[in-house]
Amino acid sequence: MGQVRTRAAPPRAAPAGPQVGWTDDPAYERFGLDAYFATTVHAGGEEYGTLCFGSESPRDRSYSDGERTFLDLMGQWLSYELEQQRRVRYLQESYEITSDPARTFEEKLQALFDLGSEQFGLDVGGMAKVFPDDDRLEVEYTSEECGPFRPGLEPPLSGTYCGAAYGADGPVTITDPVAEGYDGYAYEELGFEAYLGTHIEVDNGHDRLFFFTTTEPRTRPFTDAERTFLDLMGQWVNYELERRKHRRSQEKLYEITADSDLSFDEKTERLLDLGRERFDLEMGFLLEKRGDEFRVVKTQGTALEEGTARVSANPGNYCKRTITMETPLGVEDVTAVGWDDDPLYREYDLGCYLGTKVTDGDGVYGSVCFSDTDGRDREFTDADYAFLDLIGQWVSYELERDERERRLERSNDRLEESNKRLEQFAYAASHDLQEPLRMVSSYLQLLEHRYEDALDAEGEEFLAFAVDGADRMREMIDALLAYSRVETQGDPLEPVALEDVFESVREDLRMRIEGSDATITADSLPRVQGDASQLRQVFQNLLSNAITYSGDEPPRVHVDAERRDREWVITVEDDGIGIPADEQNRIFDIFDRLHSREEYDGTGIGLALCERIVERHGGEIWVESEPGEGSAFSFSLQPTAAGSS
Structure with missing residues (x-):
């Protein structure tokens, strides 16, 4: 990397203080230097100081050309090292600014303006949007207001300093506006005497100009180091603008896909529009592969008719290539890569293409893609491919979910x-x-x-x-x-007082309760949404079983209710013979009995009937039991609807 060095004068030399009339010099008066040899040291294009040698004794001979050359070389080396240190310091400070997670983009930008002003010796930093079709700029940010120069100002593009920077290959410098032909708006209206700026190309958006300027004349040219430093700051701004744009696109994608009020078709249309905006392409498609053709399922920004348009799926077709690839496919200019003989180019004049594969659970569904009739002068970025992949993943997920739901x-x-x-x-x-x-x-x-x-x-x-x-x-x-008849002959579900149901069943079982000396108690039971007749059957079966399988001791049965989340859990607990763990699933099977008829009477269908009734009520039934320790049958029911009496 080259560097412009300013050499103010050759080394100065004096053989003796009194001899050349320097006796009033502070260095002579203070240090008594009778001989002096020095050269100027520069840093950042400006005088930094001097490198000098002196002696209290007079020198009886003149300094030779060789000595002068050697001193000059030492001065140049010091200038180079100081410039390197200065450059490293500014690079380090710029890195600390741009990598600080606690600062916003605007705060980082203002800090870079301050750093650049110090580095370049220019008063004002700024960034402006470019509107070339309207021949104007729009100032977005400035480090400070300078007369009319402030955010919101809309100066012309052509004939200005920024106009010179727009489209240039690298940073543009102006140190003498009149001599260089820029004595128009920026010079006359704003009073700017010098300028250092660079063009930032923003993909799929308004380009920016990042610059520094001053109202003070500049007497020295800008160095290569200064140009390089401005270019680095411009690259960071470009990265931040791209990152912010990508984040906004992702946020918009999430808003669309998470909106429960939108149908799949509506979401797809909005995603295609979002992709067209994100990629700066005219058309968006969702295509379904059917045999040897692709059917146009959804389009945005094109006259192709949905549902009827067909595109041949021959081996050269863009979409055919896309569905054979695991990653998105992008072609900025189809003629440049030899695709101008493809049917999509011949029939629809698609000059550039960006697409990815879509699946539906059974395999390849088709593709989601974006295109334009014109070629593209900028390459698709990694962020573009990543964003398209997100769109493709969402479409695939929705299609797979829809297929699963249809199968279910x-x-x-x-x-x-x-x-x-x-x-x-x-x-x-x-x-x-x-x-x-x-x-x-x-x-x-x-x-x-x-x-x-x-x-x-x-x-x-x-x-x-x-x-x-x-x-x-x-x-x-x-x-x-x-x-x-549980499903077909049941009554409608309505508010039911379980305490009334329980008391009715206990009265029906009064003879058995008295005959077995059973004790059947209950806590306060809730109102639920149910079929009273069927819930009577559930209590009838569970209480009868508790009495039947009580063992040798008089039955003791207790019924309670507990609210769990959005349902009531009713539990009928006894202290009977219990059920082995490996037999607990069988007891709900129809006609499946754990005991012989000689041991215990019954049809073997009571618990199966209970399970069917509870399931009709939208609940579950289960048992917790230990042999010899009793059993606890629990079933869940829905509470009464709000406002039900």
Whole structure:
């Protein structure tokens, strides 16, 4: 990196103080220097000081050219080292400013203005937006107000210092505006005498000009080091502008995708518009691959008709290439890469392209892409590819979620239809079995009455077995009929006072309670949303089981209720024989019994019926039990709707 050095004068030398008339010099008066040899040292293009040598004794000979050259070399070396230290200090300070997480962008910018003003010896720093089509600037930030120069000022672009910097390959310097042909607006209206500025290209947005200026004349040219330092600050500003723009785009993307009031189509349209703005491209598409074609599902910024337009999926097609790649594909100028023979270029004049693959759970769905009829003079950035990938991921997620929901809905429909058929079958079977069973029971009773005297003990025993079997069959058919009618024959769910239901069931079981010397108590029970008749069956079965499986001691049963989140949990707890852990899931299976009929009577359907009723009420039922320690059956119910009485 080159450096412009200013050499004010060759080394100065004096053989003796008195001889050259320097006896009134402070150095002579204070230190008695009779000989002196020195050169000027520069730093940052300005005089820093001197490098000098002196002696109290007079020198009897002149300084040679070799000595002068050597001193000059030492001075140049010191100037170089001081300039290096100065440059390192400014770079370090700029890094500390730009990397400070506690500062906002505006605070960092003002700190850079201050640092640059010190580095360049210029009073004012500024940044302006460029509007080339309107031939104007808009001043965004300044380090301080200088006359009319302040944020919001809109000077012309052409003929100004900033106009010279706009489009230039590097920083532009102006030290003599009149001589250099810039004696217009900035010089006449604002009074700026010198200028150092650089053009910042902002992708998909308004370019900026970052500059420093002063109302004081500048007597020295800008150095390469100063140009480099300004360029570094401009690169940081460009990075920050890109980062802020990317963050705003991400925030907007989140707002769109998280809006529950928008449909998938509405979100897709807004994302395509957001992508068009983010990438500065004219058109956005969502395409679905169907066989050898791509169907246009959604478009923004194009005349292509949705749903009917087709694009051939031959091997050279842009979208065909995209769906075979794991990362987004971008082409700034299709003619430059030899894609001008592609159907999309020939048929639709798509001169540049940016697209990514979209999946739907079954594999490749198609692509989401953006394009323009003109080529693009700037490369797509990593941030562009990352943002497009986010759009593609969201579309893929929504399509996959939609497909899962459709599958689940189809599965639920099939399950619901299957359950209806099973219910119809169970109802028909249990209903149709009633008549022949009544006939069997009637004839068994006739046999018992007419031929009672003719039967011996063995015959009476056989007849008793047949009657008992018919009775048990009737109980099972009745239970199966009740089970099949839980969904179809239940009453509407409405506010129910569980205390009333409990007291009614306890009264129905009064004979069994007294006969077994049982104690059945309850805490305060809530009002819930339910079918009172079916909830009676739940309490009837659970309390009956608690009495039946009490063991050798008189049954003790307690019912309580606890509010958990948005539901009530009702628990029926006893101190009976309990249930082994590996058998606790079986007890809710229809007709599945843990004990023989000789041990305990019953149909084996009571708990299955309870589970079906609780599930109809939107709850769950479960048991916690230890053999010999009793059981606690719990089931959840929904509270009454707000305002229900």
